[in-house]
Amino acid sequence: MDNATWDDTPIAAAAQRAAWIRSPRTPQLDKPESPRLITVSNQKGGVGKTTTAVNLAAGLAHAGMKVLVVDLDPQGNASTALGADHSAGTPSTYEVLLGELSAHDAMQQSASHDNLFCIPATIDLAGSEIELVTMEHREYRLAAALNEEFLAEEEFDYVFVDCPPSLGLLTINAMCAVNEVLIPIQCEYYALEGVGQLLGNISMIRQHLNPELHISTIVLTMYDARTKLAEQVAAEVRNHFGDVVATTVIPRSVKVSEAPGYGQTVLDYDPGSKGAMAYLDAALEIGGRGDYRPADGSDDPLGVAPADG
Template identity: 70%
Template sequence: MARVVTVANQKGGVGKTTTSVNMAAALAHQGAKVLVIDLDPQGNASTALGAEHTSGTVSSYEVLIGQTEPTDAMQASSQHDGLFCIPATIDLAGAEIELVSMVRREYRLHDALRRGFLEEQGFDFVFIDCPPSLGLITINAMTAVDEVLIPIQCEYYALEGVGQLLGNISMIREHLNHNLHISGVLLTMYDARTRLASDVADEVRNQFGEVVLKNVIPRSVKVSEAPGFGQTVIEYDPTSRGAMAYFDAAKEFSERGDYQPHETTGPIGVSPEVYAQLEGEN
């Protein structure tokens, strides 16, 4: 079965899109078949993957409102054989309003993906890049998946908004999708020269425990430059520090598997060892 992951953080500028496309590209280079679904009207993930996303292109908008099947909206990435994208166009900006009156408005993406599409296509991973707000589009992203990957930047106010995100995930988990949980936290924009980055990393690890990936993503000019060339950093400069860090993080995320939460940890996943330990204590 495909691991279907929403990359989410209500705070802007933390590396959501960068993480979505580079984790996907790294996994594709490691032999996986990977799909990125762009649900952000800005279409930055589509740009980074070299996907066509001008207005009128068949996109995630048509998938959400039921005008087309995911297969018809999917584009193969020119960057790697195993990498695919369902792009976002500016049409998606109006989808919030249109979805309000629709049947199963919170489950439109779930229904489109889970009624045969994922099984037919044989994806190993699906990454959903969503906008930095909790509207119906983001809720659709959360009900379509089991796993949430949260990028957190190693800067001031890093955990600002994360408490609210945890609350929203808990609420969706309780009312709309009982399987939803945080299976990974990725530290981004890490500057090893500063004490601040180290302090923030420690704070995040204290709050989230072992669900935080051991590999961190350093500040990297190459990571920032790559989208301007319509590429991921994996394609743009595969030997750069940023690309190597995403390779390592993707490999770790893949090899360690899905960290499931224990009933005592809310929506936050734990390692199998910690899970067994908590079960023993209970």
Template identity: 70%
Template structure:
């Protein structure tokens, strides 16, 4: 049995730092000696860009893996401890093409659980998916055991979170019994504002111990890094953003997989709070 931690970074809301968190947690863990794979399931390919992977149209990518046109092995890029299965723009039409395929919700699972993960000995696999719940995200969630939800410390932070929790519970119930939220990461924290403090407090009150202690501050360096085809951890290791991601990655690794209390199910919160968020 592989000890790899399979993690989907998910939030149906855009602009919350989902891709940024996926690639920087991955890079920080890789720098810390862990062997890490980033799987890009977003047609925009931003995670591929950030880790320096080639993802021009025609490059073998997650699109071909999902359709069964090539193996995960053939798409693998990277060196050292950080690897990537990139996404190309071809992925934009994949959901329509996958509808008629056998085991359409498990295409990624089948591609990885055929000896590929064991052969490479990955410690972590981070799956970055689009901000929607189509077949791409469902494939990520049937493949992973853990979900990390980035939540931004701004207005309407919890908007849509109830729907996301409902979707995770639905996938857990029907497709993947192992799926659960293992961490919530607070992003875009601006210590100068009262709002950020209030949002952080509200998220901690709602979700309790599943929320990571380390928060990611708003940082220009974090925004700049992808333009150079790098994670902020590599672009400017001494920046506040890079140091925050390194600290969050260390915390994530040290505490292991956070498994919620049996009475709260996949989402790690009480039924009352879940109903309130969903409403």
């Protein structure tokens, strides 16, 4: 539908955005050469970690990618947002980590999109770290489940792992199962609080457990264009982290906050909202630009733009 057929009003603009997301005209991404495995992590709570994981996953699914979200947070918020059953006793990441079920057997298809899947988290996961302590290869239990054979058989293009805001065995399992870390940073006071510790933990895991681990993306969340503070924080983050910071910023949005209460991502709850369009744009940007890896021979876990990018 041509832009000229829409009235120049906020309501018409929202309707146009919603129609664009739901139409076959949503831009389709090229599939990555190999599956991209990404953990979404920040040890500081309230930064939009789970919201970013599920909405980027949904955006990539709308762009033609087959996407799996692995919920490693015992709170199960990612499972809720994707409409996945995560009541007690449901096959979940708990059984997968303990080796009682395969990833395939614990996987559920999201009702919102044929290309979107979830391995949910149940309350059972809360005690899993105690059980994992005595297990062999305890740091690599998730990596073993998300093996190349599974990814090839299911033909996943992206896997997002949502982990708790702490560095326990669940988060370590997440970081040993992936190559990329995506860090959401909110555009508010104390935005960088705890990020230095997170970078140190990533460097430690990179050195001792998973040498392929690196920070490929930082997404600025809760951006309020009406405030000077948000602009200053965004500039500080871009200056500090460089290439990996996504161009797209996620605005503060009531619709983004409301969506999980209805068991939906914001792209399905209110596809015409600014939050939905921002997450779709961020997904298209991340998918389009590919993985940002550290410079060859560098010990720094921070990725850089490819030389030919």
